[in-house]
Amino acid sequence: MSENYIKGTLDRMKIFLWLFVFFATAGVIYYFVADEKGALVIEMQELYTPTLNQVVRVITDFGTYPLILLTLVTVGLLRKKTFVPAVLSLAVEGIIVDILKKVVYRAPRPSVVLEDVGLTFAEGLKVLCCNSFPSGHSSLAFACATVILLSYSRGAWIQIGLFLLAASVALSRVYLAVHFLEDILVGSALGILVPILVFWLYEIVVRRRRIPYTPIDKA
Numbered sequence: 313m314s315e316n317y318i319k320g321t322l323d324r325m326k327i328f329l330w331l332f333v334f335f336a337t338a339g340v341i342y343y344f345v346a347d348e349k350g351a352l353v354i355e356m357q358e359l360y361t362p363t364l365n366q367v368v369r370v371i372t373d374f375g376t377y378p379l380i381l382l383t384l385v386t387v388g389l390l391r392k393k394t395f396v397p398a399v400l401s402l403a404v405e406g407i408i409v410d411i412l413k414k415v416v417y418r419a420p421r422p423s424v425v426l427e428d429v430g431l432t433f434a435e436g437l438k439v440l441c442c443n444s445f446p447s448g449h450s451s452l453a454f455a456c457a458t459v460i461l462l463s464y465s466r467g468a469w470i471q472i473g474l475f476l477l478a479a480s481v482a483l484s485r486v487y488l489a490v491h492f493l494e495d496i497l498v499g500s501a502l503g504i505l506v507p508i509l510v511f512w513l514y515e516i517v518v519r520r521r522r523i524p525y526t527p528i529d530k531a
Contacts, residue, residue, distance in 0.1 A: 321508055325461045328471040332454075332504060335479055339497045349492065350426045356487045357432055365434040368484045375449045375481030383456040387463045394463035397514040401507035405455040408506060409448045409499065419445040422489045431489045440490065447491045447499035450482035454503025462511050478503070 322329065342352065380402060387398045413419075421444040422431060433439050457474035482500050485491040 321462070325458070325471065327468050328457065328461055328475050329504070331472070331475040331479075332500065335475075336497055336501065339493055343493055343497075346493075350422050350429075352486055352493045353422045353426060353431070353489050354429060357489065359487070360432055360434075362435075368487050369434055369437070371480050372449060372484040372488060375453045375484070379453060379456050379481075383459055386460055391463040394459075394511070397511045398459045398463055398507075400514065401459050401510040402452070402455055404510055405451055405503060405506040406448075409446060409451045409502060412446055413443040413448065417445045418442055419495075422492060425492075426489075434488055437488060437490070444491055445495045445498065446502060447482065447485050447495040449485050450478075450491070450496040450499035451503040451506075453478040453481035454500045455507050456503075458504050458507040462507060 346352065348354075383402070384395070384398060388395050420442055421440055423433075423439050424441050457478045460474060461471065478500070482496040485496055486493060
């Protein structure tokens with residue numbers, strides 16, 4: 313990966329990446345300090361209210377097809393040159409997460425690991441038993457945010473807003489007791505790394521074909 317690409321990416325996503333570093337660091341510290349697996353899941357159970365459950369359900373449901381559609385429409389309208397790598401990024405991210413979840417790890421979810429705790433689940437939520445690691449919702453949310461930032465804007469408030477949206481989707485998965493903390497942390501990291509790598513590889517291919525393409529500009 314070229315030095316210019318790395319510098320351009322860091323400049324474009326600087327605030328977003330720093331927020332993620334703080335988010336991930338706090339999560340890792342909590343993970344090692346907690347005295348049992350799923351401690352955050354159990355603690356979040358104390359926050360349960362019917363109203364909050366509905367709000368969190370909306371957030372977690374938004375972090376699927378609606379978010380994909382919003383991302384691709386945004387990129388298509390504002391930065392058509394990056395539409396192809398944007399689509400490729402989300403596709404590759406989805407494939408990698410599916411392989412890790414369903415082939416490599418096949419890790420049990422909180423409903424199984426914490427069965428003795430007697431978890432409460434939001435009304436209408438589909439409770440799954442396995443394929444917990446990593447979190448697909450978290451990976452997708454951060455991938456969409458990264459794709460938008462790589463394609464279009466590096467404004468401070470847009471970076472903050474996209475981070476808060478992605479982090480909210482990720483945390484909603486723990487709140488709903490369908491993922492562990494480590495699931496969302498690894499999923500979020502994949503969501504950032506995969507688009508950066510895909511955009512870089514796409515830029516190399518385009519340059520070799522001598523097609524004008526500048527996903528990371530200084531405008």
